[in-house]
Each structure stands twice: as C-alpha cells, then as structure tokens.
Amino acid sequence: MRARTLILGACVLLLLAAPPLATWIGQPYYIELLRRVMIFAIAAVSLNLILGYGGLVSFGHAAYLGVGGYSVGILAFYGIHNGWLQWAVAILASALVAFAIGAISVRTRGIYFIMITLAFTQMLYYLGISVEEYGGDDGMRLKVKSQFSGLVDLADPVTFYYLVLVLLLGCMYVVHRVVHSRFGMVIRAAKSNEARSRAIGFSPYPYQLAAFVIAGSMCGLAGALLANHTAYIAPAFMDWTRSGEIMFMVILGGMATAPGPALGAFALLVVEDLLAGWTQHWQVIVGPLLVLCVLFFKRGLAGLLPGGKDG
Amino acid sequence: MASAILEARELRKSFGALAATDGVSLELREGETHAIIGPNGAGKTTLISQLAGNLRPDSGQIRFAGEDVTHLSAPARAHKGFARSFQITSIYRDFSALDNVALAVQAHAGHSFRFWKAAHEERMLRDPARAMLEEVGLGARADVRAANLAHGEQRQLEVAMALATRPRLLLLDEPVAGMGLEESQRMVQFLRGLKGKRTIILVEHDMDAVFTLADRVSVLVYGRILASGTPAEMRANPEVRRAYLGEEA
Numbered sequence: 001m002r003a004r005t006l007i008l009g010a011c012v013l014l015l016l017a018a019p020p021l022a023t024w025i026g027q028p029y030y031i032e033l034l035r036r037v038m039i040f041a042i043a044a045v046s047l048n049l050i051l052g053y054g055g056l057v058s059f060g061h062a063a064y065l066g067v068g069g070y071s072v073g074i075l076a077f078y079g080i081h082n083g084w085l086q087w088a089v090a091i092l093a094s095a096l097v098a099f100a101i102g103a104i105s106v107r108t109r110g111i112y113f114i115m116i117t118l119a120f121t122q123m124l125y126y127l128g129i130s131v132e133e134y135g136g137d138d139g140m141r142l143k144v145k146s147q148f149s150g151l152v153d154l155a156d157p158v159t160f161y162y163l164v165l166v167l168l169l170g171c172m173y174v175v176h177r178v179v180h181s182r183f184g185m186v187i188r189a190a191k192s193n194e195a196r197s198r199a200i201g202f203s204p205y206p207y208q209l210a211a212f213v214i215a216g217s218m219c220g221l222a223g224a225l226l227a228n229h230t231a232y233i234a235p236a237f238m239d240w241t242r243s244g245e246i247m248f249m250v251i252l253g254g255m256a257t258a259p260g261p262a263l264g265a266f267a268l269l270v271v272e273d274l275l276a277g278w279t280q281h282w283q284v285i286v287g288p289l290l291v292l293c294v295l296f297f298k299r300g301l302a303g304l305l306p307g308g309k310d311g
Numbered sequence: 312m313a314s315a316i317l318e319a320r321e322l323r324k325s326f327g328a329l330a331a332t333d334g335v336s337l338e339l340r341e342g343e344t345h346a347i348i349g350p351n352g353a354g355k356t357t358l359i360s361q362l363a364g365n366l367r368p369d370s371g372q373i374r375f376a377g378e379d380v381t382h383l384s385a386p387a388r389a390h391k392g393f394a395r396s397f398q399i400t401s402i403y404r405d406f407s408a409l410d411n412v413a414l415a416v417q418a419h420a421g422h423s424f425r426f427w428k429a430a431h432e433e434r435m436l437r438d439p440a441r442a443m444l445e446e447v448g449l450g451a452r453a454d455v456r457a458a459n460l461a462h463g464e465q466r467q468l469e470v471a472m473a474l475a476t477r478p479r480l481l482l483l484d485e486p487v488a489g490m491g492l493e494e495s496q497r498m499v500q501f502l503r504g505l506k507g508k509r510t511i512i513l514v515e516h517d518m519d520a521v522f523t524l525a526d527r528v529s530v531l532v533y534g535r536i537l538a539s540g541t542p543a544e545m546r547a548n549p550e551v552r553r554a555y556l557g558e559e560a
Contacts (some may be wrong), residue, residue: 089539145550177426177427178426178427178429180423180429181426181428181429181430182417182423182425182428182429182430182433182436183423183424183426184426184430185410185413185414185417185423185430186414186417186423188406189403189406189414192403192404192405193401193402193403193404195365195397196387196397196401196402196403196472197386197414197418198365198384198386198389199363199365199385199394199395199397199401200389200394200414200415200418200419200472200473200476201386201389201390201391201418201419201476202386202414202418202423203384203386203387207423207424210424248321267406267477
C-alpha cells in the first residue's frame with residue numbers, strides 16, 4: 001500500500017511540475033495536452049462512479065460534456081461571461097438532463113440500459129446539429145472564456161492548467177468519499193448482487209438514479225472546462241465515439257479503482273497524441289493496443305500498481 | 312386463528328401451462344417453524360418466492376400480521392419483517408463477511424442517502440454486524456472476502472444477513488443444501504437455537520433437519536399441499552410416504 005501511495009504521489013508531483021518543465025524545455029504544447037487529458041480524466045472519474053462502482057454501463061456519458069459545454073457557450077453567446085454562473089448552469093443543466101435520462105434508463109438493465117443511454121445522447125447530438133443559431137454542425141466559437149471576478153484567469157494557460165488539476169483531484173476525492181459512504185455501499189452492493197439487496201430491503205433504483213445524476217453533473221463540469229479549453233463548442237462533443245472513449249479510459253485504467261480512470265485517460269490520450277504525430281492512421285495501432293491491454297491487464301492499469309487491491 | 316402471523320390463501324402461480332403453485336393455503340403462528348417438503352419440481356422455491364415478494368402470484372392473497380402484503384415488493388416486505396435465504400447462496404461475493412452483514416444492518420437503519428461519512432467507520436452498523444457474525448460462528452472470519460469463505464460458511468453468512476435485519480419471519484430455502492455432514496449438523500444446531508424465538512418457514516430436503524426443527528410440516532406435490540401436520544403425523548401418513556418418501560405403504 002505504501003509503494004502505491006508513493007507512486008501516485010509522484011504522479012501528482014509530476015503534474016504539479018509539468019508547466020514549468022514544459023516551459024523550460026520549450027514545449028508549452030505539453031501544458032495544453034495535459035490539460036486536455038485531465039479534463040477527460042474528470043469525465044472518466046465521473047463515469048467510473050456509475051460504471052465501475054455502480055455497474056451501470058452508460059454508453060452516453062459524452063452527453064454531459066455537450067450539455068456542460070453548450071451551457072457555457074450559449075450563455076457566452078448572449079453576452080453572459082460570468083464563469084461562476086456559467087459553470088453553475090453547466091452543472092445544474094447536466095444534473096437535470098442526467099435526471100431525465102436516468103429516470104428512464106436506470107429502470108432497465110444490461111443491453112437495454114446501454115442502448116437507451118446511447119439513444120438519448122444521439123438525440124442531444126442531433127439537437128446540437130439542428131440548432132442553426134448555435135452553429136449547427138459546425139459548432140460555435142467561445143470568443144471570451146469564463147470570467148471569475150478577476151480571481152482566476154483562464155486565458156493564462158498555466159493558471160487554467162492548475163485549476164483543472166485542482167478540480168480533477170477534487171473530483172477524485174469526492175468520488176472516493178461517496179463510494180465509501182453508506183450511499184456508495186448501496187450502489188456497489190446492487191452491482192454485486194441485486195437480488196440480495198432487494199431481499200435485505202434495499203430498493204436500488206433511487207440510489208442508482210442519484211449516482212447517475214452525480215456522475216452527470218460532474219461530467220457537466222468537465223464539459224464547461226472543455227469548452228474553455230478548446231474555445232469552441234460543437235456537437236462533436238457528444239459524438240457516440242466520445243462516449244466510447246470515456247468508457248474506454250475507465251476500463252483501461254481499472255474500473256472501480258480510485259486512480260484508474262485518470263490513468264486510463266492519460267494512457268489513451270497520450271498514446272493517441274504520440275501516434276498521431278507519427279502517422280495519420282494511428283487508430284489502426286491504438287485499436288489492437290487497447291485489445292491487448294484489456295486481455296492482459298484484467299484489473300486495468302491500476303491493477304499493475306503495487307497493492308493493486310483498492311480498499 | 313387470531314395469532315396467525317402469516318396467512319397465505321389460495322395462492323396460484325402458473326408458468327405457461329405449468330401450475331407451479333396450484334391453490335396453496337398456509338398459516339403460521341408466531342414463533343412456529345413450518346417446514347415445506349416435497350419432491351424436486353414440487354414448486355417449493357416458487358412458493359417461497361411468492362411469500363418473499365420476488366414473484367407475484369397470479370391470484371390469492373398473502374397477509375402478514377393482519378395486513379395484506381400480496382402486492383408489496385421484496386424490499387417493502389423486508390421492511391415489514393421478511394428475510395430470506397436463497398437455495399443458491401446469495402451473498403455479496405466481493406465484499407468482506409463483515410461488510411455483507413453490515414449492509415443488512417444498514418438496510419434497516421433509515422435511508423442511505425448519506426454521501427460523506429465512511430460506512431466502515433460507523434459503529435452503529437459494524438458493531439451489530441460483528442455481533443451477528445459471532446452468533447453464527449463466523450466471528451473469526453469477519454474480514455475474509457465472502458467469495459473466499461467455504462461453502463458452509465457462505466450459507467452461515469447468508470443466515471447471518473437475514474437475522475441482522477431482525478426479521479419477524481425467516482424464509483429459509485434449503486439452508487443445509489450442499490453442506491458436509493458436520494457443517495450441516497452445526498447449522499441445524501444453530502437453527503434449533505432460534506426455535507420459538509423466530510417464525511420460520513423452512514424448505515428442506517434433508518429429513519433429519521426437517522424432523523429436528525419443524526413444529527409442523529406441509530408436503531407439497533405438484534404445486535398442491537398434499538398433507539399438513541406434525542412431523543410424526545407426516546411420517547405416519549401413508550399418502551405422504553407413497554408420494555414423497557418413496558416407500559410402498
């Protein structure tokens with residue numbers, strides 16, 4: 001357990017040291033890359049709550065990236081640049097959408113659940129395409145980044161980087177607390193053996209729905225960050241392949257582990273970036289790599305760490 | 312009967328053309344152990360599932376402590392005081408034995424929309440769970456992952472979970488199935504200790520267990536109760552011997 005703590009601590013230190021290092025070696029691009037990775041890590045951390053711990057295989061998690069992103073974009077479009085408000089709206093709107101999707105989908109199981117979550121996300125995707133006012137298929141630019149009363153300046157890449165890092169660690173901490181609480185025990189128990197849960201008196205539905213809403217709102221925050229990161233919002237945020245990528249980060253990193261989703265996001269996006277610089281057919285290489293990872297690291301990358309049993 | 316705690320009337324449940332439960336009526340008094348025996352496929356588990364709320368009967372009525380519970384779900388019945396064990400052991404395999412029982416305690420300790428405090432540190436969940444594990448003889452195994460317990464220990468754990476909900480009615484579906492002789496004797500001894508304190512419906516193939524534990528026995532054949540009475544009466548009943556005990560009367 002100590003070796004594991006040391007390794008994870010070293011990872012955090014590296015992330016803290018990354019911006020000065022990147023500037024020092026004259027590659028500020030890495031700040032951008034790592035920021036993007038960490039934003040997706042937040043999305044993966046949120047998905048892990050329902051997929052890893054709750055056993056709800058949501059194939060539509062990118063929906064909340066879109067809802068969060070468009071919340072920021074649409075408010076900015078009407079000249080509202082207040083970040084506190086924008087991000088609060090992003091989180092609340094995502095929570096509402098998650099509540100609506102969850103209220104229907106969480107009643108179903110297995111393949112039906114996967115298909116319903118996918119279908120709702122596709123609906124949102126086509127909604128994004130069809131609304132011409134907000135750019136339709138092409139999306140829209142975010143001309144002014146979210147403003148935080150002069151406290152945090154997102155236009156400064158390094159400040160923005162550290163904000164994302166803090167939020168990522170915060171989200172990981174929140175999920176860690178939640179899954180070990182009474183609430184977390186209920187959703188993990190329902191994943192483990194639903195018949196047993198019902199027999200001892202738990203109705204899993206309201207708890208699973210609440211977990212679905214928490215995960216959705218956390219991913220909505222990632223959406224707000226992503227909109228500011230790319231300074232651009234497009235329906236592509238909600239593409240089903242995006243949902244698949246987030247899901248893959250969780251599985252690759254290690255489902256139901258605290259560091260897994262973040263590790264998965266780093267592994268997937270950094271490898272993708274390295275290969276993309278080398279060949280435009282990088283997907284041909286990433287695909288088989290992923291298959292090999294799933295075959296050989298059954299507990300994900302987090303399972304490779306010493307003391308891999310997550311407590 | 313005024314003191315009947317559980318009353319099932321004319322329960323019927325069909326799967327296609329098969330009448331798995333074909334007009335079963337039962338009555339249990341508080342503190343009584345009622346065994347249901349019968350050949351394979353007689354509909355014993357189907358009957359227990361209807362009593363526990365996992366299956367809806369097609370018709371008929373179930374009353375518990377004077378209240379109609381026919382349309383209550385399994386979790387709702389659990390809160391009225393039902394607890395069951397399954398024929399195929401049903402536990403949380405990836406949780407420790409202690410976690411398993413603590414969850415059963417938690418299910419009856421108010422709502423679980425508590426998001427922050429670690430459940431492992433809640434003594435009001437852990438202490439009763441630990442005591443219950445001691446009671447069934449698993450005290451030393453509290454921190455073992457349930458999947459790594461021996462088969463007999465898993466069955467004990469399941470009973471511990473049922474008891475941890477402080478049930479008024481215990482539905483046990485073959486609690487000694489698949490156990491070795493020694494394990495099964497220990498379980499029977501333990502269940503005997505509950506006699507008179509708990510109301511129990513026991514489905515069991517093991518005749519020694521049935522005749523040791525039951526106050527009354529009902530013989531179920533093809534979804535109907537063929538006969539009902541004390542263990543001694545059942546042993547003497549020629550019809551029962553022919554249909555179930557496999558002897559020529």
